[in-house]
Amino acid sequence: MEAAAITPTRGSLPRGSGPRFADPLLQGVLAAVAAGVLVLIGFFFVKLIVESQPAFSHTGVVDFVTSNDWVPSRGQYGALPLVFGTLLTSGLALVIGVPVAVASALYITELAPRRVRGPLTLLVELLAAVPSVVYGLWGIFFLAPKLLPAEKWFSSTFHFLPFVAGTVSIPNYFVASLILAIMIVPIVSAISREVMSTVPRDHKEAALALGATRWEMIRMAVLPYSRAGISGAAMLGLGRAIGETIAVTIVIGNAAAIGDNVFSQGYTLAAVIANEFGEAASDPVHRASLIAAGLLLFILTLGVNLVARYFVNRAESAGARRTPVGMAG
Protein backbone atom coordinates (compact mmCIF):
# COMPACT_ATOMS: atom_id res chain seq x y z
CA MET A 1 0.00 0.00 0.00
CA GLU A 2 1.09 3.60 0.45
CA ALA A 3 3.51 2.58 3.16
CA ALA A 4 5.75 1.02 0.52
CA ALA A 5 5.94 4.26 -1.43
CA ILE A 6 7.30 6.30 1.45
CA THR A 7 9.98 3.88 2.62
CA PRO A 8 12.90 4.46 0.28
CA THR A 9 15.33 2.53 2.48
CA ARG A 10 13.42 -0.66 2.97
CA GLY A 11 16.29 -2.67 4.34
CA SER A 12 17.11 -0.21 7.08
CA LEU A 13 13.74 -0.51 8.83
CA PRO A 14 13.65 -3.14 11.57
CA ARG A 15 11.48 -6.01 10.45
CA GLY A 16 10.45 -7.43 13.76
CA SER A 17 6.85 -7.72 12.72
CA GLY A 18 6.78 -11.40 11.93
CA PRO A 19 6.73 -13.27 8.67
CA ARG A 20 5.55 -11.64 5.47
CA PHE A 21 2.82 -14.22 4.84
CA ALA A 22 1.12 -13.57 8.19
CA ASP A 23 -1.15 -10.87 6.80
CA PRO A 24 -2.58 -12.68 3.78
CA LEU A 25 -2.80 -15.82 5.91
CA LEU A 26 -4.94 -14.15 8.56
CA GLN A 27 -7.11 -12.52 5.93
CA GLY A 28 -7.52 -15.87 4.17
CA VAL A 29 -8.44 -17.72 7.35
CA LEU A 30 -10.96 -15.10 8.44
CA ALA A 31 -12.51 -14.96 4.97
CA ALA A 32 -12.78 -18.75 4.99
CA VAL A 33 -14.56 -18.68 8.36
CA ALA A 34 -16.97 -16.04 7.06
CA ALA A 35 -17.59 -18.03 3.89
CA GLY A 36 -18.13 -21.06 6.10
CA VAL A 37 -21.37 -19.50 7.35
CA LEU A 38 -22.76 -19.34 3.81
CA VAL A 39 -21.53 -22.85 2.99
CA LEU A 40 -23.10 -24.15 6.18
CA ILE A 41 -26.55 -22.73 5.43
CA GLY A 42 -26.35 -24.05 1.87
CA PHE A 43 -25.21 -27.49 3.02
CA PHE A 44 -27.97 -27.53 5.63
CA PHE A 45 -30.62 -26.83 2.99
CA VAL A 46 -29.31 -29.45 0.55
CA LYS A 47 -29.02 -32.04 3.31
CA LEU A 48 -32.62 -31.45 4.40
CA ILE A 49 -33.88 -31.85 0.84
CA VAL A 50 -31.87 -35.03 0.24
CA GLU A 51 -32.82 -36.65 3.54
CA SER A 52 -36.52 -35.88 3.19
CA GLN A 53 -36.73 -37.50 -0.26
CA PRO A 54 -38.09 -40.86 1.00
CA ALA A 55 -41.03 -38.98 2.55
CA PHE A 56 -41.88 -37.16 -0.66
CA SER A 57 -41.61 -40.29 -2.77
CA HIS A 58 -43.80 -42.12 -0.23
CA THR A 59 -46.45 -39.44 0.15
CA GLY A 60 -45.91 -37.05 -2.76
CA VAL A 61 -44.93 -33.40 -2.29
CA VAL A 62 -48.43 -31.97 -2.69
CA ASP A 63 -50.10 -34.66 -0.60
CA PHE A 64 -47.54 -34.21 2.15
CA VAL A 65 -48.53 -30.58 2.58
CA THR A 66 -52.25 -30.83 1.87
CA SER A 67 -53.54 -34.09 3.27
CA ASN A 68 -55.09 -34.09 6.68
CA ASP A 69 -53.97 -37.37 8.28
CA TRP A 70 -50.78 -37.76 10.27
CA VAL A 71 -50.89 -41.36 11.48
CA PRO A 72 -47.35 -42.77 11.55
CA SER A 73 -48.55 -46.20 12.73
CA ARG A 74 -50.50 -46.58 9.46
CA GLY A 75 -47.80 -44.96 7.34
CA GLN A 76 -49.88 -41.86 6.65
CA TYR A 77 -47.97 -38.61 6.62
CA GLY A 78 -50.15 -35.62 5.79
CA ALA A 79 -48.67 -32.56 7.42
CA LEU A 80 -51.68 -30.26 7.10
CA PRO A 81 -52.66 -30.48 10.82
CA LEU A 82 -49.09 -29.55 11.71
CA VAL A 83 -48.90 -26.66 9.26
CA PHE A 84 -52.31 -25.49 10.49
CA GLY A 85 -51.23 -25.64 14.14
CA THR A 86 -48.01 -23.78 13.40
CA LEU A 87 -49.75 -21.00 11.49
CA LEU A 88 -52.64 -20.68 13.97
CA THR A 89 -50.50 -20.51 17.10
CA SER A 90 -47.88 -18.18 15.64
CA GLY A 91 -50.55 -15.96 14.06
CA LEU A 92 -52.44 -15.67 17.34
CA ALA A 93 -49.18 -15.07 19.19
CA LEU A 94 -48.47 -12.19 16.85
CA VAL A 95 -51.93 -10.67 17.36
CA ILE A 96 -51.49 -10.81 21.14
CA GLY A 97 -47.78 -10.10 21.43
CA VAL A 98 -47.02 -7.40 18.87
CA PRO A 99 -49.32 -4.63 20.24
CA VAL A 100 -47.91 -5.23 23.71
CA ALA A 101 -44.32 -5.23 22.46
CA VAL A 102 -44.73 -2.10 20.31
CA ALA A 103 -46.54 -0.26 23.11
CA SER A 104 -43.75 -1.13 25.53
CA ALA A 105 -41.15 0.04 23.00
CA LEU A 106 -43.02 3.34 22.54
CA TYR A 107 -43.38 3.82 26.27
CA ILE A 108 -39.73 3.08 26.96
CA THR A 109 -38.27 5.20 24.16
CA GLU A 110 -40.67 8.15 24.09
CA LEU A 111 -42.85 8.43 27.16
CA ALA A 112 -41.24 6.92 30.25
CA PRO A 113 -39.37 9.14 32.70
CA ARG A 114 -35.66 8.87 31.97
CA ARG A 115 -34.93 7.16 35.31
CA VAL A 116 -37.13 4.13 34.65
CA ARG A 117 -36.07 3.52 31.03
CA GLY A 118 -33.02 1.44 31.94
CA PRO A 119 -34.78 -0.77 34.49
CA LEU A 120 -37.81 -1.28 32.22
CA THR A 121 -35.56 -2.28 29.31
CA LEU A 122 -33.74 -4.75 31.55
CA LEU A 123 -37.00 -6.29 32.79
CA VAL A 124 -38.40 -6.75 29.28
CA GLU A 125 -35.09 -8.36 28.27
CA LEU A 126 -35.27 -10.72 31.24
CA LEU A 127 -38.35 -12.25 29.62
CA ALA A 128 -35.95 -13.60 27.00
CA ALA A 129 -33.64 -15.06 29.64
CA VAL A 130 -36.25 -17.59 30.77
CA PRO A 131 -35.61 -20.83 28.84
CA SER A 132 -38.26 -22.31 26.61
CA VAL A 133 -38.61 -25.46 28.72
CA VAL A 134 -39.27 -23.33 31.82
CA TYR A 135 -42.07 -21.48 30.02
CA GLY A 136 -43.44 -24.89 29.12
CA LEU A 137 -43.27 -26.09 32.72
CA TRP A 138 -44.98 -22.94 33.97
CA GLY A 139 -47.49 -23.03 31.13
CA ILE A 140 -48.74 -26.56 31.73
CA PHE A 141 -48.76 -26.55 35.55
CA PHE A 142 -49.85 -22.98 36.22
CA LEU A 143 -51.15 -21.05 33.22
CA ALA A 144 -53.22 -23.74 31.47
CA PRO A 145 -55.20 -24.88 34.56
CA LYS A 146 -55.78 -21.27 35.70
CA LEU A 147 -57.02 -20.24 32.26
CA LEU A 148 -59.43 -23.15 31.91
CA PRO A 149 -62.50 -21.51 33.54
CA ALA A 150 -61.99 -18.31 31.53
CA GLU A 151 -61.62 -20.33 28.34
CA LYS A 152 -64.79 -22.28 29.08
CA TRP A 153 -66.69 -19.07 29.75
CA PHE A 154 -65.39 -17.51 26.55
CA SER A 155 -66.17 -20.61 24.52
CA SER A 156 -69.80 -20.80 25.69
CA THR A 157 -70.47 -17.06 25.66
CA PHE A 158 -69.01 -16.41 22.21
CA HIS A 159 -70.06 -19.75 20.71
CA PHE A 160 -71.38 -17.95 17.62
CA LEU A 161 -67.87 -16.88 16.63
CA PRO A 162 -66.12 -19.24 14.22
CA PHE A 163 -63.72 -21.79 15.73
CA VAL A 164 -64.66 -20.98 19.34
CA ALA A 165 -67.50 -23.29 20.42
CA GLY A 166 -66.85 -26.85 21.58
CA THR A 167 -64.90 -28.83 24.13
CA VAL A 168 -62.15 -27.02 25.99
CA SER A 169 -59.06 -29.04 26.89
CA ILE A 170 -56.31 -27.97 29.27
CA PRO A 171 -53.43 -28.06 26.79
CA ASN A 172 -54.63 -26.28 23.67
CA TYR A 173 -53.82 -23.95 20.76
CA PHE A 174 -54.69 -20.84 22.75
CA VAL A 175 -52.39 -21.61 25.70
CA ALA A 176 -49.59 -22.32 23.22
CA SER A 177 -50.28 -19.00 21.47
CA LEU A 178 -50.23 -17.12 24.75
CA ILE A 179 -46.89 -18.67 25.76
CA LEU A 180 -45.52 -17.84 22.29
CA ALA A 181 -46.79 -14.26 22.64
CA ILE A 182 -44.91 -13.92 25.94
CA MET A 183 -41.79 -15.34 24.32
CA ILE A 184 -41.78 -13.00 21.30
CA VAL A 185 -42.40 -9.79 23.26
CA PRO A 186 -38.71 -9.23 24.16
CA ILE A 187 -37.37 -9.54 20.60
CA VAL A 188 -40.16 -7.51 18.98
CA SER A 189 -39.80 -4.86 21.67
CA ALA A 190 -36.00 -4.73 21.38
CA ILE A 191 -35.96 -4.35 17.59
CA SER A 192 -38.81 -1.81 17.69
CA ARG A 193 -36.83 0.20 20.23
CA GLU A 194 -33.76 0.09 17.99
CA VAL A 195 -35.78 1.27 15.01
CA MET A 196 -37.56 3.99 17.00
CA SER A 197 -34.25 5.30 18.28
CA THR A 198 -33.22 6.02 14.67
CA VAL A 199 -36.09 8.49 14.20
CA PRO A 200 -34.36 11.84 13.59
CA ARG A 201 -34.58 14.21 16.51
CA ASP A 202 -35.48 17.01 14.09
CA HIS A 203 -38.72 15.30 13.11
CA LYS A 204 -39.77 14.84 16.71
CA GLU A 205 -38.78 18.34 17.76
CA ALA A 206 -40.49 19.82 14.73
CA ALA A 207 -43.73 18.08 15.70
CA LEU A 208 -43.45 19.24 19.31
CA ALA A 209 -42.57 22.78 18.24
CA LEU A 210 -45.73 22.93 16.14
CA GLY A 211 -47.68 22.28 19.31
CA ALA A 212 -48.23 18.52 19.06
CA THR A 213 -48.79 16.58 22.24
CA ARG A 214 -46.44 13.69 22.95
CA TRP A 215 -48.91 11.20 21.49
CA GLU A 216 -49.44 13.33 18.38
CA MET A 217 -45.67 13.54 18.01
CA ILE A 218 -45.53 9.73 18.16
CA ARG A 219 -48.26 9.42 15.55
CA MET A 220 -46.84 12.07 13.22
CA ALA A 221 -43.11 11.54 13.55
CA VAL A 222 -42.17 8.28 15.25
CA LEU A 223 -44.66 5.77 13.83
CA PRO A 224 -44.54 6.81 10.16
CA TYR A 225 -40.75 6.80 10.21
CA SER A 226 -40.40 3.44 11.91
CA ARG A 227 -43.35 1.62 10.34
CA ALA A 228 -41.23 -0.57 8.05
CA GLY A 229 -38.86 -1.44 10.88
CA ILE A 230 -41.70 -2.33 13.23
CA SER A 231 -43.18 -4.60 10.54
CA GLY A 232 -39.78 -6.24 10.27
CA ALA A 233 -39.63 -6.65 14.05
CA ALA A 234 -43.08 -8.26 14.05
CA MET A 235 -41.96 -10.66 11.33
CA LEU A 236 -38.86 -11.62 13.28
CA GLY A 237 -41.22 -12.38 16.15
CA LEU A 238 -43.31 -14.47 13.78
CA GLY A 239 -40.20 -16.41 12.77
CA ARG A 240 -39.45 -17.08 16.43
CA ALA A 241 -43.02 -18.22 17.10
CA ILE A 242 -43.07 -20.55 14.09
CA GLY A 243 -39.90 -22.30 15.19
CA GLU A 244 -40.43 -22.44 18.94
CA THR A 245 -40.45 -26.07 19.94
CA ILE A 246 -40.21 -27.20 23.52
CA ALA A 247 -42.63 -24.82 25.21
CA VAL A 248 -45.22 -25.53 22.52
CA THR A 249 -44.68 -29.29 22.70
CA ILE A 250 -45.46 -29.17 26.40
CA VAL A 251 -48.61 -27.02 26.26
CA ILE A 252 -50.31 -27.86 22.94
CA GLY A 253 -51.34 -31.44 23.70
CA ASN A 254 -49.70 -33.07 20.65
CA ALA A 255 -52.82 -34.33 18.88
CA ALA A 256 -52.17 -34.75 15.17
CA ALA A 257 -55.50 -33.53 13.87
CA ILE A 258 -56.97 -30.14 13.14
CA GLY A 259 -58.83 -29.25 16.33
CA ASP A 260 -62.44 -28.16 16.12
CA ASN A 261 -61.86 -24.96 18.05
CA VAL A 262 -59.10 -22.72 19.32
CA PHE A 263 -59.27 -24.47 22.72
CA SER A 264 -58.62 -27.94 21.25
CA GLN A 265 -55.41 -29.89 21.45
CA GLY A 266 -53.20 -29.61 18.42
CA TYR A 267 -49.73 -30.05 17.03
CA THR A 268 -47.12 -27.97 15.27
CA LEU A 269 -44.32 -28.77 12.82
CA ALA A 270 -41.64 -28.10 15.42
CA ALA A 271 -43.44 -30.06 18.14
CA VAL A 272 -43.89 -33.14 15.99
CA ILE A 273 -40.17 -33.27 15.25
CA ALA A 274 -39.24 -33.02 18.92
CA ASN A 275 -41.88 -35.51 19.98
CA GLU A 276 -41.68 -38.29 17.42
CA PHE A 277 -38.05 -38.48 16.39
CA GLY A 278 -37.39 -41.14 19.03
CA GLU A 279 -39.96 -43.57 17.72
CA ALA A 280 -39.05 -42.67 14.13
CA ALA A 281 -35.46 -43.85 14.47
CA SER A 282 -36.35 -47.37 13.32
CA ASP A 283 -38.70 -46.34 10.48
CA PRO A 284 -36.93 -44.60 7.55
CA VAL A 285 -40.13 -43.19 6.05
CA HIS A 286 -41.30 -41.79 9.38
CA ARG A 287 -37.87 -40.26 9.95
CA ALA A 288 -37.81 -38.78 6.47
CA SER A 289 -41.31 -37.39 7.06
CA LEU A 290 -40.11 -35.63 10.20
CA ILE A 291 -37.15 -34.25 8.27
CA ALA A 292 -39.60 -33.11 5.59
CA ALA A 293 -41.57 -31.36 8.34
CA GLY A 294 -38.26 -29.78 9.29
CA LEU A 295 -37.72 -28.71 5.70
CA LEU A 296 -41.13 -27.01 5.67
CA LEU A 297 -40.32 -25.31 8.94
CA PHE A 298 -36.93 -24.22 7.63
CA ILE A 299 -38.43 -22.76 4.44
CA LEU A 300 -41.12 -20.94 6.46
CA THR A 301 -38.70 -19.42 8.97
CA LEU A 302 -36.02 -18.66 6.39
CA GLY A 303 -38.54 -16.91 4.16
CA VAL A 304 -39.99 -14.89 7.04
CA ASN A 305 -36.51 -13.95 8.24
CA LEU A 306 -35.19 -12.99 4.81
CA VAL A 307 -38.06 -10.53 4.35
CA ALA A 308 -37.98 -9.30 7.96
CA ARG A 309 -34.24 -8.62 7.89
CA TYR A 310 -34.63 -6.69 4.67
CA PHE A 311 -37.14 -4.36 6.35
CA VAL A 312 -35.20 -4.01 9.59
CA ASN A 313 -31.84 -3.42 7.90
CA ARG A 314 -33.31 -0.82 5.59
CA ALA A 315 -35.01 0.97 8.48
CA GLU A 316 -31.85 0.96 10.57
CA SER A 317 -29.47 2.02 7.82
CA ALA A 318 -31.83 4.83 6.82
CA GLY A 319 -31.60 5.97 10.42
CA ALA A 320 -27.82 5.64 10.45
CA ARG A 321 -27.51 7.73 7.31
CA ARG A 322 -29.69 10.49 8.60
CA THR A 323 -28.60 10.77 12.19
CA PRO A 324 -25.37 12.69 11.51
CA VAL A 325 -27.25 15.20 9.35
CA GLY A 326 -29.76 15.70 12.12
CA MET A 327 -27.03 16.22 14.66
CA ALA A 328 -25.18 18.69 12.47
CA GLY A 329 -28.34 20.71 11.90
Place this chain on the structure above:
Amino acid sequence: MSATTLQGISVRRRATDRVARGVTLALTLLALVPLFLVLYYLLKEGLGAFSVHFFTTDPTGRFLGDPGGIRSAIVGTAIIVALATAIAVPLGIGVALYLVEYGRRSFFANTVRYFVDVMTGVPSVMFGLFIYIVLVVAHIGGTFAAWKGSVALALLMLPVVARSSEVVLNLVPNALRESALALGAPRWRVIFRVVLPTALPGLMTGSMLAIARAAGETAPLLFTVAFVNGISTDVGQQMNSLPLQIFNDVGQAQDRLVQRAWGAALTLVLMILFVTLIARLVQRRSGLQP
Protein backbone atom coordinates in the same frame (compact mmCIF):
# COMPACT_ATOMS: atom_id res chain seq x y z
CA MET B 1 -56.66 31.19 15.07
CA SER B 2 -55.82 34.76 16.00
CA ALA B 3 -52.39 36.13 15.30
CA THR B 4 -51.67 37.37 18.77
CA THR B 5 -52.91 34.72 21.18
CA LEU B 6 -51.96 31.08 21.02
CA GLN B 7 -54.77 28.66 21.66
CA GLY B 8 -54.22 26.10 24.36
CA ILE B 9 -54.33 22.41 23.59
CA SER B 10 -57.96 21.42 23.40
CA VAL B 11 -59.50 19.21 26.05
CA ARG B 12 -60.04 16.44 23.54
CA ARG B 13 -56.39 16.38 22.40
CA ARG B 14 -55.18 16.52 25.96
CA ALA B 15 -57.45 13.61 26.90
CA THR B 16 -56.29 11.57 23.91
CA ASP B 17 -52.71 12.14 24.93
CA ARG B 18 -53.40 11.09 28.49
CA VAL B 19 -55.31 7.96 27.42
CA ALA B 20 -52.57 6.96 24.97
CA ARG B 21 -49.90 7.35 27.64
CA GLY B 22 -51.98 5.32 30.07
CA VAL B 23 -52.57 2.55 27.54
CA THR B 24 -48.89 2.22 26.58
CA LEU B 25 -47.92 2.15 30.25
CA ALA B 26 -50.57 -0.46 31.01
CA LEU B 27 -49.41 -2.66 28.11
CA THR B 28 -45.78 -2.32 29.23
CA LEU B 29 -46.73 -3.48 32.71
CA LEU B 30 -48.84 -6.25 31.17
CA ALA B 31 -45.75 -7.50 29.32
CA LEU B 32 -43.97 -7.83 32.67
CA VAL B 33 -46.76 -9.73 34.43
CA PRO B 34 -45.66 -13.14 33.05
CA LEU B 35 -42.07 -12.45 34.11
CA PHE B 36 -43.10 -11.92 37.71
CA LEU B 37 -45.52 -14.84 37.67
CA VAL B 38 -42.87 -17.19 36.26
CA LEU B 39 -40.25 -16.01 38.76
CA TYR B 40 -42.74 -16.22 41.64
CA TYR B 41 -43.75 -19.79 40.83
CA LEU B 42 -40.16 -20.81 40.19
CA LEU B 43 -39.17 -19.59 43.63
CA LYS B 44 -42.25 -20.96 45.33
CA GLU B 45 -42.07 -24.44 43.82
CA GLY B 46 -38.34 -24.61 43.16
CA LEU B 47 -37.01 -23.60 46.56
CA GLY B 48 -39.07 -26.40 48.10
CA ALA B 49 -37.08 -28.90 46.04
CA PHE B 50 -33.67 -27.52 47.08
CA SER B 51 -31.65 -29.55 49.56
CA VAL B 52 -28.11 -30.83 49.86
CA HIS B 53 -29.39 -34.19 48.64
CA PHE B 54 -30.90 -32.47 45.58
CA PHE B 55 -27.53 -31.11 44.44
CA THR B 56 -25.33 -34.05 45.36
CA THR B 57 -27.16 -37.06 43.91
CA ASP B 58 -27.95 -38.14 40.38
CA PRO B 59 -31.46 -38.97 39.19
CA THR B 60 -32.11 -42.60 39.98
CA GLY B 61 -34.63 -43.20 37.22
CA ARG B 62 -36.55 -45.48 39.58
CA PHE B 63 -40.30 -45.30 39.32
CA LEU B 64 -40.82 -45.68 43.06
CA GLY B 65 -38.84 -44.44 46.01
CA ASP B 66 -36.17 -41.76 45.93
CA PRO B 67 -36.12 -39.98 42.52
CA GLY B 68 -32.66 -38.54 43.20
CA GLY B 69 -31.29 -35.05 42.55
CA ILE B 70 -29.84 -33.17 39.62
CA ARG B 71 -26.06 -33.38 40.06
CA SER B 72 -25.42 -35.07 36.71
CA ALA B 73 -27.64 -32.51 34.97
CA ILE B 74 -25.69 -29.55 36.36
CA VAL B 75 -22.32 -31.11 35.48
CA GLY B 76 -23.56 -32.08 32.01
CA THR B 77 -24.91 -28.63 31.21
CA ALA B 78 -21.61 -27.05 32.31
CA ILE B 79 -19.53 -29.40 30.11
CA ILE B 80 -21.77 -29.21 27.03
CA VAL B 81 -22.05 -25.42 27.15
CA ALA B 82 -18.32 -24.96 27.83
CA LEU B 83 -17.41 -27.03 24.78
CA ALA B 84 -19.99 -25.17 22.66
CA THR B 85 -18.46 -21.88 23.80
CA ALA B 86 -14.98 -23.08 22.89
CA ILE B 87 -16.22 -23.79 19.36
CA ALA B 88 -18.54 -20.84 18.79
CA VAL B 89 -16.65 -17.90 20.31
CA PRO B 90 -13.43 -18.09 18.22
CA LEU B 91 -15.40 -18.71 15.02
CA GLY B 92 -17.93 -15.97 15.80
CA ILE B 93 -15.23 -13.42 16.59
CA GLY B 94 -13.39 -14.56 13.44
CA VAL B 95 -16.44 -13.82 11.30
CA ALA B 96 -16.83 -10.42 12.99
CA LEU B 97 -13.13 -9.60 12.48
CA TYR B 98 -13.42 -10.43 8.81
CA LEU B 99 -16.50 -8.26 8.42
CA VAL B 100 -15.01 -5.26 10.23
CA GLU B 101 -11.31 -5.41 9.32
CA TYR B 102 -11.30 -6.86 5.81
CA GLY B 103 -14.69 -7.30 4.20
CA ARG B 104 -16.24 -3.98 5.30
CA ARG B 105 -18.92 -3.01 2.75
CA SER B 106 -17.98 -5.44 -0.02
CA PHE B 107 -20.73 -7.52 -1.62
CA PHE B 108 -19.37 -10.70 -0.05
CA ALA B 109 -19.22 -9.14 3.43
CA ASN B 110 -22.75 -7.79 3.13
CA THR B 111 -24.01 -11.20 2.04
CA VAL B 112 -22.32 -12.88 5.00
CA ARG B 113 -23.71 -10.20 7.34
CA TYR B 114 -27.21 -10.74 5.98
CA PHE B 115 -27.08 -14.50 6.35
CA VAL B 116 -25.59 -14.28 9.84
CA ASP B 117 -28.65 -12.18 10.73
CA VAL B 118 -30.94 -14.69 9.09
CA MET B 119 -29.17 -17.51 10.93
CA THR B 120 -30.09 -15.93 14.28
CA GLY B 121 -33.70 -16.53 13.25
CA VAL B 122 -33.29 -20.21 12.39
CA PRO B 123 -35.19 -22.16 15.08
CA SER B 124 -32.99 -24.02 17.54
CA VAL B 125 -34.77 -27.29 16.78
CA MET B 126 -33.40 -27.05 13.22
CA PHE B 127 -29.81 -27.03 14.44
CA GLY B 128 -30.61 -30.12 16.47
CA LEU B 129 -32.19 -31.81 13.47
CA PHE B 130 -29.23 -30.85 11.28
CA ILE B 131 -26.67 -32.35 13.67
CA TYR B 132 -28.95 -35.35 14.08
CA ILE B 133 -28.84 -35.93 10.32
CA VAL B 134 -25.16 -35.30 9.68
CA LEU B 135 -23.60 -36.66 12.88
CA VAL B 136 -26.03 -39.00 14.68
CA VAL B 137 -27.78 -40.83 11.83
CA ALA B 138 -24.49 -40.94 9.91
CA HIS B 139 -22.90 -42.64 12.95
CA ILE B 140 -19.92 -40.35 13.14
CA GLY B 141 -18.27 -41.32 16.41
CA GLY B 142 -21.19 -43.40 17.66
CA THR B 143 -24.80 -42.25 17.92
CA PHE B 144 -25.73 -39.79 20.65
CA ALA B 145 -22.84 -37.94 22.27
CA ALA B 146 -22.34 -34.82 24.36
CA TRP B 147 -19.96 -33.24 21.83
CA LYS B 148 -22.65 -33.39 19.15
CA GLY B 149 -24.93 -31.42 21.43
CA SER B 150 -22.12 -28.91 21.85
CA VAL B 151 -21.78 -28.55 18.08
CA ALA B 152 -25.54 -27.96 17.78
CA LEU B 153 -25.41 -25.30 20.51
CA ALA B 154 -22.32 -23.78 18.89
CA LEU B 155 -24.21 -23.35 15.60
CA LEU B 156 -26.89 -21.54 17.58
CA MET B 157 -24.36 -19.32 19.36
CA LEU B 158 -22.21 -18.53 16.32
CA PRO B 159 -24.45 -15.86 14.76
CA VAL B 160 -25.16 -14.27 18.15
CA VAL B 161 -21.45 -13.99 18.93
CA ALA B 162 -20.62 -12.78 15.40
CA ARG B 163 -23.26 -10.04 15.43
CA SER B 164 -22.50 -8.68 18.89
CA SER B 165 -18.74 -8.83 18.22
CA GLU B 166 -19.16 -6.90 14.99
CA VAL B 167 -20.94 -4.11 16.84
CA VAL B 168 -18.15 -3.93 19.43
CA LEU B 169 -15.30 -4.08 16.90
CA ASN B 170 -16.91 -1.23 15.00
CA LEU B 171 -16.73 0.86 18.17
CA VAL B 172 -12.91 0.60 18.30
CA PRO B 173 -11.77 4.08 17.20
CA ASN B 174 -10.20 4.15 13.77
CA ALA B 175 -7.52 6.51 15.11
CA LEU B 176 -6.11 3.60 17.12
CA ARG B 177 -5.82 1.40 14.04
CA GLU B 178 -4.35 4.22 11.98
CA SER B 179 -1.72 5.15 14.53
CA ALA B 180 -0.59 1.53 14.84
CA LEU B 181 -0.43 1.22 11.05
CA ALA B 182 1.47 4.48 10.82
CA LEU B 183 4.05 3.10 13.25
CA GLY B 184 4.67 0.35 10.71
CA ALA B 185 2.69 -2.47 12.31
CA PRO B 186 1.25 -4.98 9.84
CA ARG B 187 -2.48 -5.56 9.86
CA TRP B 188 -2.46 -8.82 11.76
CA ARG B 189 -0.44 -7.20 14.51
CA VAL B 190 -2.86 -4.27 14.67
CA ILE B 191 -5.70 -6.74 15.03
CA PHE B 192 -4.09 -8.84 17.76
CA ARG B 193 -2.33 -6.08 19.72
CA VAL B 194 -4.67 -3.12 19.31
CA VAL B 195 -8.15 -3.99 18.09
CA LEU B 196 -8.85 -7.17 20.08
CA PRO B 197 -7.50 -5.94 23.45
CA THR B 198 -9.49 -2.71 23.11
CA ALA B 199 -12.66 -4.59 22.29
CA LEU B 200 -12.11 -7.40 24.81
CA PRO B 201 -14.74 -6.46 27.44
CA GLY B 202 -17.40 -6.03 24.76
CA LEU B 203 -16.47 -9.33 23.12
CA MET B 204 -16.77 -11.03 26.50
CA THR B 205 -20.19 -9.52 27.10
CA GLY B 206 -21.45 -10.72 23.73
CA SER B 207 -20.06 -14.21 24.28
CA MET B 208 -21.59 -14.50 27.73
CA LEU B 209 -24.99 -13.42 26.47
CA ALA B 210 -24.69 -16.14 23.84
CA ILE B 211 -23.83 -18.63 26.59
CA ALA B 212 -26.88 -17.53 28.55
CA ARG B 213 -29.04 -18.15 25.52
CA ALA B 214 -27.55 -21.56 24.71
CA ALA B 215 -27.62 -22.89 28.28
CA GLY B 216 -31.41 -23.00 28.36
CA GLU B 217 -31.90 -24.64 24.98
CA THR B 218 -33.58 -28.03 25.01
CA ALA B 219 -34.44 -28.84 21.42
CA PRO B 220 -30.86 -28.99 20.04
CA LEU B 221 -29.85 -31.42 22.80
CA LEU B 222 -32.87 -33.66 22.46
CA PHE B 223 -31.72 -35.15 19.14
CA THR B 224 -27.99 -35.05 19.73
CA VAL B 225 -27.13 -35.86 23.35
CA ALA B 226 -30.18 -37.87 24.43
CA PHE B 227 -31.21 -38.22 28.05
CA VAL B 228 -29.42 -40.38 30.62
CA ASN B 229 -29.58 -40.43 34.41
CA GLY B 230 -26.03 -41.10 35.45
CA ILE B 231 -23.15 -38.66 35.70
CA SER B 232 -20.56 -38.62 32.94
CA THR B 233 -17.64 -36.40 32.02
CA ASP B 234 -16.84 -38.14 28.74
CA VAL B 235 -18.00 -35.93 25.87
CA GLY B 236 -18.05 -38.97 23.59
CA GLN B 237 -20.91 -40.44 25.62
CA GLN B 238 -24.50 -39.51 26.31
CA MET B 239 -24.81 -36.94 29.04
CA ASN B 240 -27.52 -35.50 31.24
CA SER B 241 -28.33 -31.77 31.13
CA LEU B 242 -30.66 -29.45 33.00
CA PRO B 243 -33.04 -28.65 30.10
CA LEU B 244 -33.43 -32.33 29.20
CA GLN B 245 -33.88 -33.26 32.85
CA ILE B 246 -36.71 -30.71 33.14
CA PHE B 247 -38.29 -31.76 29.86
CA ASN B 248 -38.19 -35.39 30.91
CA ASP B 249 -39.67 -34.75 34.35
CA VAL B 250 -42.49 -32.59 32.95
CA GLY B 251 -43.60 -35.54 30.85
CA GLN B 252 -43.98 -37.76 33.93
CA ALA B 253 -47.26 -37.48 35.76
CA GLN B 254 -45.67 -37.77 39.20
CA ASP B 255 -45.62 -34.96 41.73
CA ARG B 256 -42.14 -35.83 42.98
CA LEU B 257 -40.71 -35.62 39.48
CA VAL B 258 -42.56 -32.40 38.71
CA GLN B 259 -41.14 -31.02 41.95
CA ARG B 260 -37.66 -31.94 40.73
CA ALA B 261 -38.43 -30.22 37.42
CA TRP B 262 -39.25 -26.98 39.29
CA GLY B 263 -36.03 -27.27 41.30
CA ALA B 264 -33.99 -27.91 38.16
CA ALA B 265 -35.74 -25.02 36.38
CA LEU B 266 -34.92 -22.65 39.24
CA THR B 267 -31.30 -23.83 39.17
CA LEU B 268 -31.11 -23.28 35.40
CA VAL B 269 -32.67 -19.83 35.56
CA LEU B 270 -30.35 -18.80 38.40
CA MET B 271 -27.33 -19.98 36.36
CA ILE B 272 -28.52 -18.03 33.32
CA LEU B 273 -29.25 -14.90 35.36
CA PHE B 274 -25.81 -15.16 36.95
CA VAL B 275 -24.07 -15.29 33.55
CA THR B 276 -26.26 -12.45 32.25
CA LEU B 277 -25.46 -10.34 35.30
CA ILE B 278 -21.70 -10.86 34.91
CA ALA B 279 -22.02 -9.98 31.23
CA ARG B 280 -23.76 -6.69 32.09
CA LEU B 281 -21.17 -5.86 34.75
CA VAL B 282 -18.32 -6.42 32.27
CA GLN B 283 -20.16 -4.25 29.77
CA ARG B 284 -20.58 -1.45 32.31
CA ARG B 285 -16.85 -1.51 33.08
CA SER B 286 -15.73 -1.36 29.46
CA GLY B 287 -14.85 1.96 27.89
CA LEU B 288 -16.65 1.19 24.65
CA GLN B 289 -20.38 1.68 25.05
CA PRO B 290 -22.71 1.49 22.12
